[in-house]
Amino acid sequence: MPELPDVEVFKQYLDATSLHQRIADVDVRAERLLWDVSPQRLKDTLQGRSFEATRRHGKYLFVELSGDGWLMLHFGMSGSLKYFKDMEDDEKYDRLLFTFDNGYHLAYVSPRKLGRVGILENVDKFIGEKALGPDALASDFDLATFRKVLEGKRSMAKSTLMNQSVIAGIGNIYSDEILFQAGIHPRITLDKLDEAALKRLYDAMREVLHMGIERQANPERFPRDYILPRRDEGEKCPLCGGEVQKVKVSGRTGYYCPCRQRSNP
DNA sequence: CCTATAGCCTGACGGC
DNA sequence: TGCCGTCAGGCTATAG
Secondary structure, eight states: OOSHHHHHHHHHHHHHHSBTOBEEEEEESOGGGEESOOHHHHHHHHTTOBEEEEEEETTEEEEEESSSOEEEEEOOSSOEEEEESOGGGOOTTEEEEEEETTSOEEEEEOTTOOOEEEEESOHHHHHHHTTOOOBTTOTTOOHHHHHHHHTTOOSBHHHHHHOTTTSBSOOHHHHHHHHHHHTOOTTOBGGGOOHHHHHHHHHHHHHHHHHHHHTTTOGGGSOTTOSGGGOSTTOBOTTTOOBOEEEEETTEEEEEOTTTOOSOO
16 A cells, blocks of 8 residues: 555654664564565664664655664555564564564564565665655655656656656555646646646645645545545546546556546646 | 556455 | 456566
8 A cells, every 4th residue: 555645654653663672683574575685684784773763755664773774664565564562463464573672563564575675774875776756745846846857758647656766655546646636637648738737736746645644544534525535446526426437557547537637638 | 768568476356 | 165367555677
């Protein structure tokens, strides 16, 4: 589930539970999740240290370690964090387990093992190497910058929003909502969007992502006029009551409603 | 530059 | 119940 709002919620969760405690042990149950680090080196790096602060960029969460260095967490298509005490709550998908001196554990949960965890010296260097675009909610990511990163692009609106090298943090689900709120068809190419449409897209991006975080990335709490909880065949558009339409973009399935999102603006 | 596709994993769901 | 295909809130490599 992890797009920007979900990862931001994980960040807040980790901040509230797992900072400033000495790490007693690290258990790696799925080695393939490790990015450029062996289980032994991960363990050696973390043991005796503590998590001190966190930082998020797009769908990546970075945890600063005491001493120096960072733990990098990416959650793939499924994945989350779980803080608990009793080992009876340790479950099948808890692929990495960090145990603190106070006896509590933080699990990196990853049912499908599509995420990645690594150790970094320098977060900005990592972001540069991955060629990530600006974080969609960064405070300095204003409308002018938004226009600049989209300048000259001829890709489809939905593909562009989901392209992490252009803007970091938006995935399949939230891109649908942003386009719906902006009234933009998912397959329209950017060169067809005028200034007003670009502003609507920017405003919708900020608003939808902020809303997602406010509601703890829980679709059940989303506003009634959102299409996000209705992304399914046969579901009705919250605005016109018509049936939502399905589109394939970038190999992903998107949903939209033609009542506001016209392919020919 | 841009699109589409397959593969990585595991499980849920629908059809027969 | 069992088997099979399809699909999934991500990303990468590859081909056209």
